[in-house]
Amino acid sequence: MSHDQVTGMEQGSMGTVSSMLETYPRGLGRIDRAKLIRCIEACIECAQACTACADADLSEERVTHLTKCIRTNLDCDDICVTTSRVLSRHTEYDANVTRAVLEACAVTCKACGDECDLHSTHHEHCRICADVCRRCEKACRELLASLG
Secondary structure, eight states: OOHHHHHHHHHHHHHHHHHHHHHOSSOOTTOOHHHHHHHHHHHHHHHHHHHHHHHHHHHSTTGGGGHHHHHHHHHHHHHHHHHHHHHTOOTTOOHHHHHHHHHHHHHHHHHHHHHHHHHTTTOHHHHHHHHHHHHHHHHHHHHHHHHO
16 A cells, blocks of 8 residues: 555545534534544544553563553543544533543543553553553643633
């Protein structure tokens, strides 16, 4: 597969969030569309990175040293998936639920990023995952701040 094909696939999958929001028949109200898109995409990316990192941890020789990392990866994956799904729903929107989910996601991403950082000098997958978690935490906090 060529670089252009891979890039096109990446842009296509990430552009789906924006395309789907554009098809919503009602307005999104006061939600900052760009921050919403960034947050949904960051949650999806973070869930994938956490799944992959947990799986890579399980393949390491000293897996018992990574037990907490695996656990935080799995928690973060679950919360990010849930957050992306809640943020993708706009009918009868409840701002209080959205705020609570965003806060939970930001806290979980921070915890996972911190744990992965502890292993990042020995495991590249943990370094990558920590970076993705930080981006997701930031996107959640930015969207949360914009909700007022």
